[in-house]
Amino acid sequence: xxxxxxxxxxxxxxxxxxxxxxxxxxxxxxxxxxxxxxxxxxxxxxxxxxxxxxxxxxxxxxxxxxxxxxxxxxxxxxxxxxxxxxxxxxxxxxxxxxxxxxxxxxxxxxxxxxx
Amino acid sequence: xxxxxxxxxxxxxxxxxxxxxxxxxxxxxxxxxxxxxxxxxxxxxxxxxxxxxxxxxxxxxxxxxxxxxxxxxxxxxxxxxxxxxxxxxxxxxxxxxxxxxxxxxxxxxxxxxxx
Numbered sequence: 001x002x003x004x005x006x007x008x009x010x011x012x013x014x015x016x017x018x019x020x021x022x023x024x025x026x027x028x029x030x031x032x033x034x035x036x037x038x039x040x041x042x043x044x045x046x047x048x049x050x051x052x053x054x055x056x057x058x059x060x061x062x063x064x065x066x067x068x069x070x071x072x073x074x075x076x077x078x079x080x081x082x083x084x085x086x087x088x089x090x091x092x093x094x095x096x097x098x099x100x101x102x103x104x105x106x107x108x109x110x111x112x113x114x115x
Numbered sequence: 116x117x118x119x120x121x122x123x124x125x126x127x128x129x130x131x132x133x134x135x136x137x138x139x140x141x142x143x144x145x146x147x148x149x150x151x152x153x154x155x156x157x158x159x160x161x162x163x164x165x166x167x168x169x170x171x172x173x174x175x176x177x178x179x180x181x182x183x184x185x186x187x188x189x190x191x192x193x194x195x196x197x198x199x200x201x202x203x204x205x206x207x208x209x210x211x212x213x214x215x216x217x218x219x220x221x222x223x224x225x226x227x228x229x230x
Contacts, residue, residue, distance in 0.1 A: 004157070035215050043203065045217030056217055088155060092218075103148060104218060106157040 002104055004107035006091050012113045018079040021110045024091030025072050032074040033104060034066060035077075037088040046089075049074055050096075078112075086114045120221050121204055126227040127227040134191045138204030139184075147180055148205045149189050150219065158203065161189075194228045201225045 005024045013019050025032050029038035034046040045058040066076040072093070078085055088111050092104035122137045136149070146165045150158040164171045164180045164187065171178045177190040191198055205218040 026208040035217075037219075042222040043220035045219065048217050058217065090157060092158075103160045103163050104158075105160065106150075109155075111155070 001028075002096060004091060004093050004105050005080065006107040006110050008110060009108065010111045012115060013081050014103075014115055015081055015083060017081050018077060019081060019112060020024075020075055020077045021089055021091075021112075023074045023076075023089075023091030023093075023107060026095075026105055029093035029095050029105070030072050030095045031094045031105070032068055032072060033092045034074070034076050035095070036060075036084070036112045037090060037109070043090070074079065081114045083114050085112065121195055121202070122223040123224060124222070125225045125227070126147045127229060128194060129229050130194055130196055132194055134194050134198070134228075136155075136202055136204075136214070136226070138187045138221055139157045140187075140206045140219075141185065142208065144182075144206045144208055146207045147178075147187050148207065149176075149178060149187075150205060150220075151173075152201045152223070154202065161202075189228075194226075196228050196230045197209060199228045 007022045031050045033048040036046055037042050037043045046060055047057045047066050048055050052068045065080045068074045088109045090109045091107045094104045118191050120139050126217040128134055144166050146163050148163045149220055152158045162173045163175055164178050167183055174194045180187045201223040203220050203223045205220045207218055
């Protein structure tokens with residue numbers, strides 16, 4: 001099976017712009033989670049989607065949003081970019097049902113640099 | 116918010132030696148997972164231990180969990196240069212309808228294996 005893929009791998013944007021990142025989960029995985037990784041804050045949970053519904057959301061401002069499509073592919077969007085949004089954005093998929101937990105399979109990440 | 120905290124932050128040992136990393140957390144968990152990350156890339160799942168388990172083995176890895184102390188340890192035996200990476204513990208608290216749960220990661224232990 002192909003692993004989790006994320007596009008693009010690298011991105012440079014300017015403050016004030018918006019960006020959309022894409023994630024394709026492992027075939028059959030219906031849960032997709034997004035994480036932000038920075039040197040200062042480490043890995044932080046952004047949100048999780050299951051069957052096109054956002055199930056959980058971390059403590060991030062409303063500029064961060066996401067969605068999931070019927071084929072489980074997911075996108076996240078960051079509007080009005082700030083310098084502090086520079087980070088590695090990681091997507092993870094897992095094979096879970098609504099009431100169970102499972103290990104997560106991570107993609108290689110998208111390195112976003114905001115200048 | 117960060118919950119798992121790894122100790123030490125960095126560890127440098129000679130190839131062939133054993134490496135031990137510790138993780139502490141604050142609130143009850145469904146399970147605890149360990150991940151490895153090589154130099155700014157995606158995370159790779161190593162092992163998952165459920166809250167009702169005390170010890171688990173996988174190849175050269177041994178994980179222990181003490182729920183009374185809210186701590187876990189990861190032991191890598193007979194280390195190799197290829198084990199050089201950052202290691203993260205992640206706590207899974209389950210989903211609490213509307214909560215901001217996901218996997219909560221610590222800041223990691225950076226392990227360097229000297230050849």
